[in-house]
Amino acid sequence: MTETNTASGPVWPEKSLAQLGARVTSGSRGWAKYYSDYGDLFVRITNLRRTSTRLDLSSPRYVQVDPDDAEARRTRLRPGDILVSITADIGIIGLVHKTVPDPAYINQHIARVRLDPKLADSRYISYFLASWAPQQRFVGATDQGAKAGMNLTAVANLTAAVPPLAEQVAIADVLDAAVAQIEALERLIAKKLDIKQGLMQELLTGRSRLPGYSGEWREVRLGDVGNTYGGLTGKDKNDFGRGDGLYVTFTEVMAGPRLVGNRLERVRIRPGERQNQVQKGDVLFNGSSETPEEVALASVVDFRPKPGTFLNSFCFGYRLENRQGIDPGYLAYFFRSAQGRMMVSALAQGATRYNIAKTKLMHLSPLLPPVDEQQAIVAVLRDAEDEIGALQRSLTSARDITTGMMQQLLTGRTRLHLGAAS
Structure with missing residues (x-):
């Protein structure tokens, strides 16, 4: 499934999310009274990002709510749910992965789309909705005014170019692998930045001394x-x-x-x-x-x-x-x-x-410290920065490659070779 070949065949049919069996709902109002320092994850627009369909949970909000409450049951998330921001900055796409804590809920500014898995792969649809052309339409709608918004019917009427299900799965698998590489680089860069910050704290205060240096500060x-x-x-x-x-x-x-x-x-x-x-x-x-x-x-x-x-x-x-x-x-x-x-x-x-x-x-x-120790500390910190810089360049390259892959695979310009399954 790793071979690719260009295709000039028929364009994939455009189908609405409703035609893909979508059940669309949004979060509830008035959840502020349930906010807590711990509890169940409460997903807001700030947890969605245009650069990735993965949720950004670095600044989580929690709620304490009875899971059997009717509104909790209605807005509870499941793996595979697609999230769409529907107020102000509309059209930011998120996908609920298995790594998202359960239970988790959404607020009223987000629509939850649950597709029929027999008709569509939610990973593929989320990648498509987050790709360049659909996002340009969302941005254009947002630019029309500060009160831009979408109702649930408009969300259900969103369309995607839909290949056969097996090809959707194959495309999503390829893009998942590319995104995993990006996320691994992001985690490594974050780790290296923490290490550099720790080095600065230790070396610039004298808490730790480099080997061979003992002069008086x-x-x-x-x-x-x-x-x-x-x-x-x-x-x-x-x-x-x-x-x-x-x-x-x-x-x-x-x-x-x-x-x-x-x-x-x-x-x-x-x-x-x-x-x-x-x-x-x-x-x-x-x-x-x-x-x-x-x-x-x-x-x-x-x-x-x-x-x-x-x-x-x-x-x-x-x-x-x-x-x-x-x-x-x-x-x-x-x-x-x-x-x-x-x-x-x-x-x-x-x-x-x-x-x-x-x-x-x-x-x-x-x-x-003495100037020779200062220079040695600078050399250590610059080595750390050079390593981070190389990783950041690799990250930029990986993002560019993934964007190009999305443009090719999600438009059918490049088709995955599925062998006998095709």
């Missing part, structure tokens, strides 16, 4: 060993996207502790504005954010910028005068660690948007 006042500088000011919208200058964006500074310069933007620099150019080894900070926890996230300039490279006006830079005692890459990691975040968030000020003055940063005195 000392407090270093940043204002004693370096100076800050500001970003571009006095620019208007006509200066951006043109000119011979370059600037580091706000989002790139916030993205990670290592800035490699692959997303610089063009900017027009006028006479007299060529001071404070970004240099390799500078530590850049975002100066404002919507939350105090995200103020002054640090990123070290880890490439050699071209002359005429500047910093966004919402950011500021820090340049060491003498790097013999501090590795700038270590500082970038430190100010992204839990300890560093506590230090800078305490300095943040604001109401709707939080800011930090660069002069206040100069009064901070982080506890630092």
Whole structure:
């Protein structure tokens, strides 16, 4: 069943979910009184996602309800049920897999579709409804207004291109295998991110020392060993996207502790504005954010910028005068660690948007190991990041391949070779 061949045969018939024996219902209102810190799973729209038919149960809601209650029986989920969001952001598709806890229920913003298994494979139908063309129709309907919605009759009238049941099963099996690979990569990346976070907590606080290092840690006042500088000011919208200058964006500074310069933007620099150019080894900070926890996230300039490279006006830079005692890459990691975040968030000020003055940063005195240990810690953390980056690229590739497979298999452009069964 792994061989494929292109087909130019007849298009599969379009059938409504009702023609596939669908029994459609939605969840009940008024379940808030049953909310609990534990109990039975209560599925909401936030548990559905457009990138996958698998439910996202990372932020579950629970209810305590009598399973024999009439509404509980009516809205209880079973493996194979298809879920469709029917209010606001309509048409997000989910499938209830065997791994979903039982019992589980849905709220009034979700329709539950239970197909006749003799007529359709619910996995195939969920993949089809979540594919590009049906989703574009849902998105178009949602864009018509904030009160967009679907009634249960409209859900029952949703259509799918339906091949013979054996071919539905075969297609679903292939896509399930591809999705399983994606989910395995997602779990591995999450695990590696947790490991990296743990490394930062241990190594940047001195709770754990790398083998061979035992030197004394000392407090270093940043204002004693370096100076800050500001970003571009006095620019208007006509200066951006043109000119011979370059600037580091706000989002790139916030993205990670290592800035490699692959997303610089063009900017027009006028006479007299060529001071404070970004240099390799500078530590850049975002100066404002919507939350105090995200103020002054640090990123070290880890490439050699071209002359005429500047910093966004919402950011500021820090340049060491003498790097013999501090590795700038270590500082970038430190100010992204839990300890560093506590230090800078305490300095943040604001109401709707939080800011930090660069002069206040100069009064901070982080506890630092000897510079050779700093450099060794940076090397360990960068190795971990490189491994995560490689896995993320593999994940992107796997998602692209799966999307392509869906386009081919769900439209009949590529047919699975079923052997004698076909």
